[in-house]
Amino acid sequence: QALTTIDARSPVPKYFQLREILLDLIENELTVDAPVPSERELAARYGLSRMTARQAVEHLVSEGRLYRVQGKGTFVARPKIDMPLRLTSFTEDMRARGLTPGSRDLGRHEIEATVALGRELSVEAGSPVYVIERLRTADGVPMALERSHIPAHLAPDLLTESLVERSLYDLLASYGLVLDRGEQVIEAGIADSNDAGLLGLAPGSAVLLLQRHCWAGSVAVEYAVSTYRADRYQLRASLDIAS
Ligand code: 16G
Structure with missing residues (x-):
């Protein structure tokens, strides 16, 4: 179900590449309030460090595309x-x-x-x-x-x-x-x-x-x-x- 892969040789930072992948997922595959994979799963799936996965997710949380629920996970936010x-x-x-x-x-x-x-x-x-x-x-x-x-x-x-x-x-x-x-x-x-x-x-x-x-x-x-x-x-x- 991964839409793309991370290109390690690309000059585009890895967290940004993951952000693009997640955005694609949010816009095309997931519905509002659907869970997104955990940072651990993202890191494993795309061969990234947890830090990089977290950076991508945090970016999308601060942009209001995702929201976190303490102890439950991260979910797709309603479009603004x-x-x-x-x-x-x-x-x-x-x-x-x-x-x-x-x-x-x-x-x-x-x-x-x-x-x-x-x-x-x-x-x-x-x-x-x-x-x-x-x-x-x-x-x-x-x-x-x-x-x-x-x-x-x-x-x-x-x-x-x-x-x-x-x-x-x-x-x-x-x-x-x-x-x-x-x-x-x-x-x-x-x-x-x-x-x-x-x-x-x-x-x-x-x-x-x-x-x-x-x-x-x-x-x-x-x-x-x-x-x-x-x-x-x-x-x-x-x-x-x-x-
Ligand atoms: C807009 C205006 C507000 C105005 C209202 C009238 C902003 C951010 N909003 O929401 O100043 O009072 O429209 O709305 O300036 P209404 O005609 O539906 O009552």
Whole structure:
């Protein structure tokens, strides 16, 4: 069942060759949650040291292609959602993939903008701002926590609307706020125990921290601070030549 063999004379490091073999196995032969051979078996099968086998497996674990269960072994991870960096809503993104989007309401309230929040939304400190916190799900599985901040004067009564079944961007459009420009900052982060609990992750798991600013024309409409599961998402940007 070995797909290829390790070429000892190749300039490609052996662990990398094994990684390729394993990737081929993951993509073409094994299903999600299927066990992969142990490091000992891999080492024996491909004539490698345990160290080399471990290096290849560890690489794939850290990339999120495999996961380990203490005392049980190493298994094939679910492929991540490949999310293009575009100005789309969660609802649109999930539907485009044939997944059912969902939301759990974690809180909706009106606050007074701090100086910092005012700066993000181009409103004066003290201005009323709506905060909408949601747990976003795909086919019922928690994917992300989103905290959207929207200047209250732009969308009066927004908080009376349920956003459990409804897309926030659709709702904003009904106020005439059609988002046409966005900016996003992406950082690596670690889930704290609260966020980990909501996302169904072990505390200390890696997450993607996203901050998004959106505008409708020259009006700043949304400042969103989101936590996405790093084990479920990879982000894709298309790159233009810098002019
Ligand atoms: C996206 C945005 C979020 C926005 C939401 C609206 C990121 C990472 N995500 O998930 O800011 O609030 O879409 O989704 O910026 P909805 O229209 O489905 O409610």
